[in-house]
Amino acid sequence: MYSFGYVAIIGKTNAGKSSLVNALVGEKVAIVTKRPQTTRDNILGILNEENYQVVLVDTPGVHHSKNKLDKKMMKNVRSAISGVDLILYLADGSKIMDQEEIEYFQHLPQPKVLVKTKIDKKELKNFACDFEVSSFTGQGLIELKNFIIDKMPKSDEKNFAFDQDYYTDKSVKFLIAEEIRQNALNLLNDEIPHGIAVVIEKFDEKSEIVVIEATIIVEQERHKGIVIGKGGQMLKKIGQQTRAFAEELLDQKVLLKLFVKVDKDWRNKDKSLKDFGY
Ligand SMILES: Nc1nc2c(ncn2[C@@H]2O[C@H](COP(=O)(O)OP(=O)(O)OP(=O)(O)O)[C@@H](O)[C@H]2O)c(=O)[nH]1
Ligand SMILES: [Mg+2]
Numbered sequence: 685m686y687s688f689g690y691v692a693i694i695g696k697t698n699a700g701k702s703s704l705v706n707a708l709v710g711e712k713v714a715i716v717t718k719r720p721q722t723t724r725d726n727i728l729g730i731l732n733e734e735n736y737q738v739v740l741v742d743t744p745g746v747h748h749s750k751n752k753l754d755k756k757m758m759k760n761v762r763s764a765i766s767g768v769d770l771i772l773y774l775a776d777g778s779k780i781m782d783q784e785e786i787e788y789f790q791h792l793p794q795p796k797v798l799v800k801t802k803i804d805k806k807e808l809k810n811f812a813c814d815f816e817v818s819s820f821t822g823q824g825l826i827e828l829k830n831f832i833i834d835k836m837p838k839s840d841e842k843n844f845a846f847d848q849d850y851y852t853d854k855s856v857k858f859l860i861a862e863e864i865r866q867n868a869l870n871l872l873n874d875e876i877p878h879g880i881a882v883v884i885e886k887f888d889e890k891s892e893i894v895v896i897e898a899t900i901i902v903e904q905e906r907h908k909g910i911v912i913g914k915g916g917q918m919l920k921k922i923g924q925q926t927r928a929f930a931e932e933l934l935d936q937k938v939l940l941k942l943f944v945k946v947d948k949d950w951r952n953k954d955k956s957l958k959d960f961g962y
Contacts, residue, residue, distance in 0.1 A: 687736040688844050689836035692764040695774035697721050697745025700801035705729040705742040707819035713852045714742045715866035721878050726760045728853040736833050737844040753951040756962050770835045771796035778805040857884045860930050867925040879903035881960040893937045900944050911944050
């Protein structure tokens with residue numbers, strides 16, 4: 685018997701969704717930051733074994749929309765919920781589930797389970813759940829994984845949707861663009877809000893060194909200088925961290941050039957959203 689199916693990973697922003705997908709897959713599929721609203725797209729993390737394939741759908745955190753990008757993100761969440769074989773709703777174990785969150789969970793379609801995350805934290809809250817996990821220590825992951833595989837539709841034939849060599853549906857270009865965004869979010873202070881997008885302008889693998897050119901888009905003129913930093917120091921740091929990731933991913937030397945561009949209020953412009961891949 686073969687098992688194949690889709691699992692949506694839903695939850696408030698910062699609940700630990702991307703961390704759990706990465707921990708279950710064992711590869712860096714989705715970027716993680718301490719900041720809210722990190723994930724913007726639905727990103728697939730694929731678990732492969734001879735007799736099963738499970739497609740985990742990482743989603744943007746559920747939040748109230750302030751701009752067109754937010755609305756697209758919430759549309760991504762809704763589309764992830766429909767037609768999956770199981771929903772994992774993740775709730776941060778160090779925060780209480782307020783009434784709004786409880787109701788949101790109750791309104792999700794079946795089959796669904798409530799997963800308490802970050803159980804390695806000291807300030808754990810006491811609320812009922814089906815599974816308790818920590819992506820940091822690995823606690824509860826095997827139990828959760830076995831439960832997921834068990835819940836997937838069974839078939840005599842191997843009807844998997846993805847080549848078993850793949851652990852995500854995203855391209856190397858996408859993963860590197862996201863890594864740049866992650867490192868920028870982690871290195872920059874709170875002055876730069878979530879108005880950053882990254883576009884890969886050039887990806888040249890022809891010679892033995894891979895040449896990548898990327899532009900970081902900011903939404904205000906004064907943010908440009910902050911991203912570049914004094915004497916270009918900030919941009920250099922973002923570049924260094926990303927190059928290390930890209931070289932490991934590609935198993936090749938990488939030359940990474942970063943540029944910064946202003947696109948005022950791009951999160952509310954349809955054309956910009958499309959140009960930046962949202
Ligand atoms: N202590 C602890 N922290 C965790 C754990 N999992 C995630 N975190 C932290 O929680 C923060 C948010 O993690 P993410 O995985 O990006 O959360 P997310 O739900 O994908 O967030 P959005 O994409 O913004 O919706 C990061 O700072 C993580 O390091 C965990 O198991 N233990
Ligand atoms: Mg995320």
